[in-house]
Amino acid sequence: MTxxxxxxxxxxxxxxxxxxxxxxxxxxxxxxxxxxxDMPGWLRTTIAIVAVVMVLLLLVxxxxxxxxxxxxxxx
Numbered sequence: 001m002t003x004x005x006x007x008x009x010x011x012x013x014x015x016x017x018x019x020x021x022x023x024x025x026x027x028x029x030x031x032x033x034x035x036x037x038d039m040p041g042w043l044r045t046t047i048a049i050v051a052v053v054m055v056l057l058l059l060v061x062x063x064x065x066x067x068x069x070x071x072x073x074x075x
Contacts (some may be wrong), residue, residue, distance in 0.1 A: 022061060
């Protein structure tokens with residue numbers, strides 16, 4: 001039995017875990033605002049702002065991921 005050759009860094013596909021975490025977090029925050037109407041206005045506004053920031057970060061991550069995969073993983 002032979003051991004596999006170690007792959008050089010940067011040759012694999014990039015991870016999508018950060019995007020999934022951002023998407024899940026934003027979804028949870030949006031659902032909290034929609035389900036729980038009995039919260040103070042400042043808290044609802046804060047949660048909405050955090051959700052919007054998370055969605056914007058997700059868009060930035062998606063563009064970055066697209067650019068990396070479109071180049072074929074070359075750096």
